[in-house]
Amino acid sequence: MGDACHKMLPNAGRGTVNAMLDAIILANSLYEIAKDATYSNIRSAFEEYYNERFPKAKADLESSKRIASLNSGQTWMDDIMRKVTLNFMPSSVINMSFMKTLAYRPQASFLPKVEYRGSGRVDPQKESKRYLQEKVTTV
Incomplete structure (x- = not known):
């Protein structure tokens, strides 16, 4: 489904990872409106999902296009870029690119957060108002 x-x-x-991220963000958006599922709230949940996921999915698609061109481009410019990138690109630059991609790690907002024990940066995630409210009422 992801690809x-x-x-x-x-x-x-990346296609599968994006599909899983889509599922998490959509589940989070729908979770927020589950007790008041009016047409307006459902529409706003899908708009919220789109606003969060579209820019990130588009960026991954553009990155994928650049990698495809680098790996299999047929022009002389593609050949030069491939040789320069694969032979002279410092590993620190490649690692920075990976770390930027891996910083986006949303979690299901209706479950307790997984403790972060890594060394790389993690993008902040929007807190679930409903989960915090339910957590307070059950304690």
């Missing part, structure tokens, strides 16, 4: 919805190179499973 069908996200037309990206299959390297690193």
Whole structure:
């Protein structure tokens, strides 16, 4: 399903990863309105989902296009870029790119947060008002 919805190179499973991120963000958006599922709230939940996911999915797609061009481009410019990138690109630059991609790690907002024990940066996630409210009322 992920590669069908996200037309990206299959390297690193980016299509599948994007599909899982879609599912998490959509579940979070729908969770927020579950007790008041009016047409307006459902529409705003899907708009919230779109606003969060579209820019990130588009950026992954553009990155995938650049990698495809780098890996299999047929022009002389593609050949030069491939040789320069693969032979002279410092590993620190490549690692920075990976760390930027891996910083976006949303979690299901209706479950307790997983403790972060890594060394890289993690993008902040919007807190679930409903989860915090339910947590307070059950304690």
